[in-house]
Amino acid sequence: MLIGQETLVLSKSTSKSPSELVKLVCEKIRLSCKLETGELPLHEPSFESNEWKYVKDCIDSGWVSSVGKYVNAFEDKLCEVTGSKRAIAVSNGTSALHMAFRLAGVLPGDEVLVPSITFVATANAISYTQAIPHFVDSSKTSLGVCPIKLKLWLEKSTKRKKDSLINAETGRRIAALVVVHVLGHSADLDAISEICKEYQIKLIEDAAEALGTYYKGRHVGNDGLISCLSFNGNKTVTTGGGGAILTNDDTIGDIAKHITTTAKVPHAWHFFHDQLGFNYRMPNLNAALGLAQLEILPEYLNRKSQLAQNYEKAFFEVDGVQFFMPPSNTKSNNWLNALMLQDGLLEPLLDYSHKHKIFTRPLWTPMHELPMYSLCPKQNLENAQWLFRNLITLPSGPKLGRASVQNG
Ligand SMILES: *Cc1c(COP(=O)(O)O)cnc(C)c1O
Secondary structure, three states, X not given: OOOOOOOOOOOOOOOOOHHHHHHHHHHHHHHHHOOOOOOEOOOOOOOOOXXXXXXXXXHHHOOOOOOXXXXXXXXXXXXXXXXXXXXEEEOOHHHHHHHHHXXXXXXXXXXXXXXXXXXXXXXXXXXHOOOEEEEEOEOOOOOOEOHHHHHHHHHHHEEEEOOEEEEOOOOOEEEEEXXXXXXXOOOOHHHHHHHHHHHOOEEEEEOOOOOOOEEOOXXXXXXXXXXXXXXXXXXXXXXXXXXEEEEOOHHHHHHHHHHOEOOEOOOOOOOOEOOOOOEOEOOHHXXXXXHHHHHOHHHHHHHHHHHHHHHHHHOOXXXXXXXXXXXXXXXXXXXXXXXXXXXXXXXXXXXXXHXXXXXXXXXXXXXXXXXXXXXXXXXXXHHHXXXXXXXXXXXXXXXXXXXXXXXX
């Protein structure tokens, strides 16, 4: 069954028992991945490009650390791929987010709107600036922030005071909204940007999972004032560990580069730092790996699209499960494929699939259910809760789904 509407239909009573259904789903996963036996990791990296050559070049030349040509080459290539004016490579996606909130002027005691359905790094980075996460709900259509619920919530629970938007209940300033492109699928950027304009909230994009994803023909990461990418080992492109700050604002780009390199004023021998800086720069060694990975990105995106099509076909007529398809005005990088399941199927499916070496996963525990965030302000989060109970992610790495390359 296809989905594409806010209310999705999963038949309540299927002809199959839950245990038969779980078995069938696992068979179809193996069929889609074209791997009958052996381990099916969730997202394993693959090194088939110039990785060895570039990394060896770093070692041979001695330029392995915070200076070297690969950092610049990697940043230039990121600009080319994303269409962003500036890209600043950093040590990981979390540090990119930390800098994004700082650069956007988020201050201690502010609130930042953030979906409860995200990886913990998004909320943590808000906390690193001593601001407070304020959780909003997600859409079952895009998996990102639900613009309809967001607007109603802002209407009801905020007021304006001079230049600021204030949470009427807590009295704190709402400084920014961060959207997350969950599993590589774009959030509804037009609707969300419009709300941010109307309410004068700064928009940040957590595009950690979404390199190669487009919304209405433009690469994600260009609507926000500042956006972030991650190159962790499980992402579509990896540098081992790494991240990037994207922006189309040159001033922000200059400051981003400056404060991620300890805010040192360039000089041949003097160490003078003109503000609080961070040692968040990406080492040359990691950038070398990343440059090679970016060169093969188009090939990986093709393969991931093919795998998504395999899954779509395999699950088309299975009652009780729906293959998640993002809205048709977006083009996903298909980072992690996912199924929406009828109630009660998630736990048995996780259990059975792991016993059979298919390393599926549920979504992250919603942020508002984590101990350190349980008292944060939030709207009604019923979609987030539904998604956590009913969505499962499927093996999706670039080696899977091709008949010719069994066992990668
Ligand atoms: C991976 C990820 C991050 C953090 O990236 P790291 O490089 O692991 O620090 C942030 N947000 C989301 C949504 C992610 O998936």
